[in-house]
Amino acid sequence: MENLIENLKRQIIEQLNLAEVKPEDINPSAPLFGEGLGLDSIDALELIVLLEKHYGLKIQDPKDAKDIFASVNSLAAYITSQKK
Amino acid sequence: MSNYILAYTKIKNNCLWHNGKLITESIDKTGLNFLDEAYKTLNLSYPKFFKMDALSKLGILCAEQILVSETISKVPKEKTAIVLSNKSSSLQTDKAYSKTMSNFPSPSVFVYTLPNIVIGEISIKHKITGENAFFIEPVFNAQLLHNYTELLLQESESVLCGWLNTSDTTCEGFLYLVAKQTTSDEKKFNFIKHNPDSITQLYIN
Amino acid sequence: MVFVTGIGIISAIGKNVSETLSSLQENRTGIRKINHLQTIHKDNYVAGEVNCTLQELGNLAGLENSAYNRTTLLSLIATQEALTNANITDISAYRTGFISASSVGGMCSSELLYKDFLENKLHENFIDTHYTGAHATDVAKYIGITGYVTTISTACSSAANAIMLGARLINNNILDRVIVGGADALCKFTFNGFNTLMILDKEWCKPFDENRKGLNLGEGAAYLVLESEKIVKAENKKILATLSGYGNANDAYHQTASSPNGQGAYIAMQKALSIANLNPNKIDYINAHGTGTANNDSSEAAAIQNIFKENVPSFSSTKAFTGHTLAAAACIEAVISILSIQHKTIFPNLNCVTPMQDTPLFPVISLQKNTELNHVLSNSFGFGGNCSSLIFSKN
Numbered sequence: 001m002e003n004l005i006e007n008l009k010r011q012i013i014e015q016l017n018l019a020e021v022k023p024e025d026i027n028p029s030a031p032l033f034g035e036g037l038g039l040d041s042i043d044a045l046e047l048i049v050l051l052e053k054h055y056g057l058k059i060q061d062p063k064d065a066k067d068i069f070a071s072v073n074s075l076a077a078y079i080t081s082q083k084k
Numbered sequence: 085m086s087n088y089i090l091a092y093t094k095i096k097n098n099c100l101w102h103n104g105k106l107i108t109e110s111i112d113k114t115g116l117n118f119l120d121e122a123y124k125t126l127n128l129s130y131p132k133f134f135k136m137d138a139l140s141k142l143g144i145l146c147a148e149q150i151l152v153s154e155t156i157s158k159v160p161k162e163k164t165a166i167v168l169s170n171k172s173s174s175l176q177t178d179k180a181y182s183k184t185m186s187n188f189p190s191p192s193v194f195v196y197t198l199p200n201i202v203i204g205e206i207s208i209k210h211k212i213t214g215e216n217a218f219f220i221e222p223v224f225n226a227q228l229l230h231n232y233t234e235l236l237l238q239e240s241e242s243v244l245c246g247w248l249n250t251s252d253t254t255c256e257g258f259l260y261l262v263a264k265q266t267t268s269d270e271k272k273f274n275f276i277k278h279n280p281d282s283i284t285q286l287y288i289n
Numbered sequence: 290m291v292f293v294t295g296i297g298i299i300s301a302i303g304k305n306v307s308e309t310l311s312s313l314q315e316n317r318t319g320i321r322k323i324n325h326l327q328t329i330h331k332d333n334y335v336a337g338e339v340n341c342t343l344q345e346l347g348n349l350a351g352l353e354n355s356a357y358n359r360t361t362l363l364s365l366i367a368t369q370e371a372l373t374n375a376n377i378t379d380i381s382a383y384r385t386g387f388i389s390a391s392s393v394g395g396m397c398s399s400e401l402l403y404k405d406f407l408e409n410k411l412h413e414n415f416i417d418t419h420y421t422g423a424h425a426t427d428v429a430k431y432i433g434i435t436g437y438v439t440t441i442s443t444a445c446s447s448a449a450n451a452i453m454l455g456a457r458l459i460n461n462n463i464l465d466r467v468i469v470g471g472a473d474a475l476c477k478f479t480f481n482g483f484n485t486l487m488i489l490d491k492e493w494c495k496p497f498d499e500n501r502k503g504l505n506l507g508e509g510a511a512y513l514v515l516e517s518e519k520i521v522k523a524e525n526k527k528i529l530a531t532l533s534g535y536g537n538a539n540d541a542y543h544q545t546a547s548s549p550n551g552q553g554a555y556i557a558m559q560k561a562l563s564i565a566n567l568n569p570n571k572i573d574y575i576n577a578h579g580t581g582t583a584n585n586d587s588s589e590a591a592a593i594q595n596i597f598k599e600n601v602p603s604f605s606s607t608k609a610f611t612g613h614t615l616a617a618a619a620c621i622e623a624v625i626s627i628l629s630i631q632h633k634t635i636f637p638n639l640n641c642v643t644p645m646q647d648t649p650l651f652p653v654i655s656l657q658k659n660t661e662l663n664h665v666l667s668n669s670f671g672f673g674g675n676c677s678s679l680i681f682s683k684n
């Protein structure tokens with residue numbers, strides 16, 4: 001799980017062009033949207049692309065993704081649950 | 085009351101000038117790479133910059149020193165208009181998006197496949213809600229910008245105008261601010277009279 | 290004063306004004322399965338396609354072997370109709386301009402031919418016409434306008450801004466007459482991009498419905514002939530409507546989404562009312578932007594509520610007829626607004642059943658005839674926060 005979280009942090013930084021953010025700056029339990037990294041609706045769409053690109057997981061409706069994208073931890077939990 | 089050019093910024097050949105003064109240049113970070121370099125030099129502290137395409141980065145950089153100056157900060161933001169132009173529209177970004185289409189189309193790139201998004205980005209950063217337009221012209225057209233700006237100044241108090249053009253390897257930006265000023269201000273601050281000739285002179289020099 | 294003396298239109302609901310009017314009066318939508326555009330999304334989505342091949346469009350424009358791309362042909366067909374409608378026989382009789390908006394330009398052709406061009410230098414002509422302004426240059430040349438020609442590209446509000454600029458040029462005695470509007474053809478790039486933003490409805494869109502899922506793309510072109518009082522008097526022209534107000538503002542919120550309270554829309558509508566010197570309660574009908582996305586319809590409803598308060602006029606989105614025609618939308622809807630005034634009819638907001646929960650506003654959902662419309666407001670809001678509103682008034 002730790003490896004997954006570290007990978008996710010790097011992938012998020014790359015996919016979302018967060019040029020001034022380092023992996024150690026991202027708190028895995030902090031909110032990704034609103035406060036925390038302050039991501040917006042386009043970033044949410046890029047996270048959907050990230051899930052498909054790196055993990056082969058497809059989200060059809062961005063509304064479904066709200067809980068999944070709450071934090072890095074919730075993203076990791078979702079990915080792990082889908083691998084079963 | 086006449087209309088005057090209060091300030092101008094140019095990016096060309098890996099150099100950034102403001103009001104005729106060289107602010108920064110780069111020998112090794114050339115073309116579109118110059119934009120990220122200039123961001124660091126200007127100390128912008130605006131992380132959204134790195135999500136933008138080259139055209140929006142160019143616009144944000146050219147607009148920055150003009151819009152944070154004391155003179156413009158006095159103009160209500162709803163009374164500031166923005167009129168920009170170029171010849172390539174968003175072609176450089178269109179091509180970048182086109183490349184992502186075959187594999188994983190990128191929404192954050194697609195969002196920039198319109199030339200006027202740069203106006204949106206400048207407006208968001210500086211909270212400008214005035215009128216805005218983007219013209220596609222085959223070459224820089226001082227006459228068009230001049231005429232349109234003069235029309236707008238019947239209702240707006242200032243207009244940010246200019247030309248922002250990017251290709252895969254180069255970028256060229258020229259933004260200037262026009263406002264109504266009294267002639268006593270002109271002598272005091274060395275403002276330039278707003279007419280097609282003076283605009284062209286600033287553009288080519 | 291700026292007068293509309295001619296209109297021309299081609300879209301999914303008709304190849305000209307007469308066909309368009311019939312479709313509107315008979316609740317006949319143009320949103321259907323995709324027939325002509327060769328996109329990978331063909332079987333998954335519906336769209337407002339003009340039901341013609343490139344060859345058929347060429348024929349409609351009166352050209353035998355046309356090398357023009359789809360956007361240019363749509364533009365030419367609608368421009369020709371507008372000129373005929375305005376009884377213009379000598380285009381150079383007055384100082385005349387042509388302002389045409391587009392977002393796609395010649396990309397509809399170059400996206401198909403780019404690869405061949407890179408590899409074998411084939412189809413070079415099409416690459417030259419990729420540039421957004423090329424369609425305007427080509428059409429202006431064809432119809433004989435040698436003076437003022439330009440292209441505005443501000444996404445979905447483009448044609449409204451073209452109309453505004455035309456009006457200002459006449460009001461400031463720079464031109465006597467301007468043909469204004471826009472054209473956009475459907476293309477793979479657009480489809481793909483909107484799909485990536487996840488704002489397309491796979492089925493027929495439902496503007497202002499609580500369960501709306503997004504927009505349907507459309508294509509088309511429309512133009513207005515704007516003329517000065519001098520020409521109208523000299524030639525005893527029939528006035529279709531007056532362009533009495535216009536306004537533009539930036540929402541300054543997000544590159545593509547609208548602010549929750551629709552502040553850009555609010556300012557644009559306010560400016561249009563101010564230019565028209567009208568109290569909000571004088572507006573009889575609003576042709577809304579109403580794309581059918583969750584975001585736009587809520588944002589626009591909020592802005593309308595804030596402007597009109599207890600006196601919200603009848604409103605409808607006609608995008609469930611035509612689809613969202615992007616840079617042409619504002620002029621396609623300007624023509625529809627003018628038809629509303631002429632025929633004293635409010636055309637319905639099709640496919641809207643369930644009221645939105647976040648607003649008390651609900652559109653007109655069935656054809657409303659015998660309705661005197663003195664002042665009609667038309668909204669068009671584009672990506673990049675570019676918000677425009679126009680007011681057309683009965684003469």
